[in-house]
Amino acid sequence: MADSPVPRPHYGGHFSLPQLARAAVYHAHGYPADATFEVIPTELPLGSSHAVAAGAWWAVEHASRGATNTAFVAWAAQRAASMGVDGQAVTSLLTEPLHAEVEAPHAGTALPLGAPLFQITGPIAQLVLRMDRFQTVLSLGFGSATRAAALCKAADGCSVIDDASIHHPDPETSSFLAWCGRVGGFSGTTHTTAGWQWELPVVGVPSEHSKLCNLGDAMIPADDLHAAVAGLVRRTTKSSVVLKRVCLDHEVTDETDLDRLQQLRRALNRYGHRRVRICARVAPTPEAVATVTKSAAPVDILILSSPWWGAASTACVPLTLPGELPAEARNPASRGPRQRRQLHRDGNQISLQPWGSTGLLHPLYSPRLPLPVVPVLLSRRSPLRASVHAEMLVPPDSSKVTGR
Known part of the structure; x- marks a missing residue:
């Protein structure tokens, strides 16, 4: 039939x-x-x-x-x-x-x-x-x-943010997925519509589209980390913006990226930004999440930008x-x-x-x-x-x- x-x-x-x-x-x-x-x-x-x-x-x-x-x-x-x-x-x-x-x-x-x-x-x-x-x-x-629960378990207490559901092409399914992430234990979502509809915590995260003057977030080019941090500090000082969160411009995948996160923390501390939180974009698998959380990398927030559902x-x-x-x-x-x-x-x-x-x-x-x-x-x-x-x-x- x-x-x-x-x-x-x-x-x-x-x-x-x-x-x-x-x-x-x-x-x-x-x-x-x-x-x-x-x-x-x-x-x-x-x-x-x-x-x-x-x-x-x-x-x-x-x-x-x-x-x-x-x-x-x-x-x-x-x-x-x-x-x-x-x-x-x-x-x-x-x-x-x-x-x-x-x-x-x-x-x-x-x-x-x-x-x-x-x-x-x-x-x-x-x-x-x-x-x-x-x-x-x-x-x-x-x-x-x-x-989502398995990812949160692998995160071992580190905040996990959903930055993927908002990109789903169907609006209704998109909101549903953001809600499911919260059910599983995610700390928040970037999906503002779902947050308003279903009382979910909405969190801003650094992205290539974020405006520093509005959010206090910034993406850091991994290939030129120290110069990027120095330039960022100059811009924030000049504009009186309070820097809140920074993130490398790609997913954390290996030991090299974990070492870059250490360098990023030291560079921020050197300029007096000890309270700036470091975000890490990771692949949506328990193994990838555990690789970051079990390392000594100074990560405060894990961001899932790829479909995790x-x-x-x-x-x-x-x-x-x-x-x-x-x-x-x-x-x-x-x-x-x-x-x-x-x-x-x-x-x-x-x-x-x-x-x-x-x-x-x-x-x-x-x-x-x-x-x-x-x-x-x-x-x-x-x-x-x-x-x-x-x-x-x-x-x-x-x-x-x-x-x-």
Whole structure:
């Protein structure tokens, strides 16, 4: 069904056509009963010891409203009808808002593999229709936040600043990535719009575009370091600008660059600028970050100017399905329905328990509970951020688990 002689309209790519067709079958045959699905992490980004929950708020925000692109709705209905699926059912499904209950851990919660990032209960047709959207957003959210956490761990207490998300070509994704960086532990971002929207710390950093007279930041040419510092000091003295931060004009990659940072510190101290902070642009890998922080280089701030984010592997698991759903209408890829469960943490161990209202999964959205204005983010000192081992998810005692 993905192949079509008619081009797919732009901005209609948030829905998977195979899932749309299956959802339309459910809708057309009158299966209104509720089902429960959850999205779980199945693989961690390289260098990460546990997952970091992120993206549930964004997944609901994306999916809570129906499709607004009329060209896409008409195209999808036509494609469905050509495959023998009720086109009217497709139109109805695409345009109706989400009617479901969502529970999720707060952003920043440390989770092992297999622990739910997102749990949703609602009419099966609506959930199947949107499951691709849920999984895509959560994969990028948890993957990016987990990568950010690994980078912060390698930084060993040194401030890490995101200077890359602002350059992402899609404005909405750009803001989302800046927020994920904060979830993972970044000290701030240069993305001013994301900072204003999502209450993120916005930090200025030296760049080739910065104006010394406005920011007190400066880029230092590594090949002519001493002359550059001397000239910088003359200009700041003449203009009465307070110099705040300096940075080499390229990423720190080897011992030569680390030695240049030492020379830069000595040169600044020689002119009385002992409080000027030295920034270092580094590659967005834990190894590159650790190379700088484990050296004796006098670095105060690490700047990530290259894309540091990325999606990670997730799976969508059906927990409860309507009893009247015929076998041929079920997803053949599923391993069969399970029962709904809650997460509990004891020390550095997280276990699955029979469903209850208290635990790590909190109500996020329902017909009676509007989505919060901004995502709930754990305090950076919250004990729920403390590391857990990916293999330490304790399965529930099946004899004690009951459905909702």
